[in-house]
Amino acid sequence: MTNPELISKAVRPYRRRLGLHAAVRAFLAALTAGGFVFAAVTLAYKIAQAEGGGIAWIVSGGAALVTLTAAFWILLPNQAETARRVDALGLKDRTSAMLALRNSPYEIASLQREDALRHLETVSPGRLRGKIGAASVVLLLLALLTAAASVLVPASWFARETDEMSGVWEDVLDMLREERDRMEASGEGRLAEELDRLIDEMENTDSVLRALGEISGTEENVKDAAREGEASRGAMNEALDVLEEARRMLLGEEEEEAGEEGKEGMEGGEMMLVPGEGEEGMEGEGEFPGEGPGERPGEMPGGEDGQGQGSGEGEREGIPSAMTEPVYDPISGAVPYGKVFSAYYSDYLRDAENGEIPYEAEDAARAYFEDLDR
Amino acid sequence: MxxxxxxxxxxxxxxxxxxxxxxxxxxxxxxxxxxxxxxxxxxxxxxxxxxxxxxxxxxxxxxxxxxxxxxxxxxxxxxxxxxMPADVTGSNIIEKDEKGNNVQRFVGGxxxxxxxxxxxxxxxxxxxxxxxxxxxxxxxxxxxxxxxxxxxxxxxxxxxxxxxxxxxxxxxxxxxxxxxxxxxxxxxxxxxxxxxxxxxxxxxxxxxxxxxxxxxxxxxRETAKSIPVIDEVVEYAARLVSSTHPELDGASPTAKKELRFGASPRAVQALIAGGQILALTDGRYNVSRDDVDALACPVLRHRIKLTYDAVMSGHTPDEVIRALIAEARGGNRTKTENAEAPDSRRLFRRT
Known part of the structure; x- marks a missing residue:
């Protein structure tokens, strides 16, 4: 009777060969898994704008090791599977039958085992070919490409605009809070109240246009407060400066640039007015008679009595940033929407609140500003 | 013997x-x-x-x-x-016995x-x-x-x-x-x-x-019956016969498309019994899946019924059986294994 140990020994070389195939396939699977994990971790760090390139190597190495081990043990064929693979090389299930009958005491089983061993000798283990599917190769290439791409893609691609805006928003709020505190400390209660209201509004919205509208409204209120004697002129100007600065920050304008433009406007005395508002400015009386030109650069370039071009309330009522720059370029036909919309939006809000927008146009107007806001 | x-x-x-x-x-x-x-x-x-x-x-x-x-x-x-049936099986005839009485006697056909x-x-x-x-x-x-x-x-x-x-x-x-x-x-x-x-x-x-x-x-016949058939081969034969039944859950696409009804359990018995003899004639002491494949057409071709569409498409039972064999074998062979696999169209091939 054939010794069962002899049978295992006869099958062992084939199992070793298939084990080698399993190792190669497991290695490819590990490379694939490692590549994908590396790409995922690298991209995650880049998206989070964090430093940690070394972590990707460690995590992907671990994933590859786990995959290698798991895949090898899954792919490593057992004796029965080995026998099936060997039989497929023309042995007609002799090896499988030999393993199944290894402990059978019957004479026919013994004959079968001897026959199988005899035939097994004619099949070299080298004839067992590994099978690597096209899908595995494609996946591996994909993983390597993804990993390479994750390294090459710059982190700046993932810098989010919303984050930048969020930073600006916070800066504006900080500046307004600081100003509010200063006003409170200097006894300018009304102005502090107005700024506090503005801060509340800004804390409860994420719409830049709405914030710009609120800033315009606050400017009006600040001026009203000065007119009504509830605030000093100096405090008003300071508050207006801060509000102007807030507007510039929200519009993403450079301070220096804006300052230059303001200066030019002042010096030349050629501020372009928004139609309608300019006329009001021209005709209206000076809001602050007695103030000489240049006390408030760029804003009070009129005559001493506050009459004339660009003096008085008319100038103040114009939105400073919009007014100190051309709103319409007749040569190119381009309109700097980013700069005039705060004024338009403020008007829209006011008119909407007063019910001055025709019912039929309400939806269209709202949709227009909502679209712009997006 | x-x-x-x-x-x-x-x-x-x-x-x-x-x-x-x-x-x-x-x-x-x-x-x-x-x-x-x-x-x-x-x-x-x-x-x-x-x-x-x-x-x-x-x-x-x-x-x-x-x-x-x-x-x-x-x-x-x-x-x-x-x-008539009696022409095949035989019939009773009336004849006189030794005492001259009429008796019925069965005359085999x-x-x-x-x-x-x-x-x-x-x-x-x-x-x-x-x-x-x-x-x-x-x-x-x-x-x-x-x-x-x-x-x-x-x-x-x-x-x-x-x-x-x-x-x-x-x-x-x-x-x-x-x-x-x-x-x-x-x-x-x-x-x-x-x-x-x-x-x-x-x-x-x-x-x-x-x-x-x-x-x-x-x-x-007794010698052939002693040839061992391992479970994998019996299961393979059963799977092949089951695959001829389009009404069964998990029936193959070929069976659903080409067959009206499939083979009976006698087909599995025939595949295994025939496989034992085929193995012996091939000089083997075990039945293999190749034996089952080789016998599939003679065993199954008269036990399956093709759909009207299959007949009209000119398909034959043997073509359908070969497709079922390919499905039962699965597509997980390597090139080398495919090269070694017997061609099921050449029945009773000898090695």
């Missing part, structure tokens, strides 16, 4: 006898390897065979030659529409033989065809209120002509299922035709000589 022989000696004897019978039949039949091997395998396994072929392909000659070689009693029934050639079986009415059912399955005949055992070994080798269908009665499923194999006698090639002419120039008589007798055939 000596009862004291070892298994090895029995197997050696089996192979020797099989080759001897095969050699003798080759003296009478040119080519037709599938039909000759299939007939011999079915006879050793104790199954019945349905031979189908156009006239002149040697169906009757094959059966006569086999009967001569095995030295078995042979009877032939020419099935015609007016053939042609079915009382070792080999019954049911020539053009599809020409008889279903009633007469069914007279063979009991004989084919249980090897006995009930007539005149009594049951008569048939002699062993007993085989029915039926023939039918696939072309001339006028005045024929399609065999009922219950009867076709009792045929272990349906073997096709193909039209011989040009070279084979020349050999047939040379072979029959002298005489039309069969030349095959007696090689063994019925008892030795039964002993060979």
């Amino acid at each position: 000596n009862n004291a022989w070892s298994m090895e000696e029995r197997i050696r004897y089996f192979s020797r006898q099989y080759q001897a019978v095969r050699g003798e039949i080759a003296k009478d039949i040119v080519g037709q390897d599938e039909a000759v091997d299939g007939t011999l395998i079915a006879m050793i396994a104790g199954g019945n065979v349905l031979l189908e072929g156009v006239p002149g392909t040697g169906k009757t000659r094959l059966v006569r030659s086999v009967a001569r070689t095995l030295d078995l009693m042979f009877s032939r029934i020419q099935f015609t529409p007016d053939l 042609p079915v009382f033989s070792n080999i019954v050639l049911a020539d053009e079986i599809n020409r008889a009415t279903p009633k007469t065809q069914s007279a063979l059912l009991e004989a084919m399955q249980e090897h006995r005949v009930t007539a005149g209120g009594r049951t008569w055992a048939l002699m062993e070994p007993f085989f029915v080798l039926a023939t039918q002509n696939p072309i001339e269908q006028d005045g024929t009665y399609v065999l009922p499923e219950a009867q076709t299922d009792r045929f272990m194999f349906k073997l096709l006698m193909t039209f011989p090639g040009e070279e084979e035709l020349c050999r047939i002419v040379r072979l029959t120039q002298d005489t039309q008589e069969e030349r095959a000589a007696r090689v063994m007798n019925g008892d030795e055939l039964l002993a060979m």
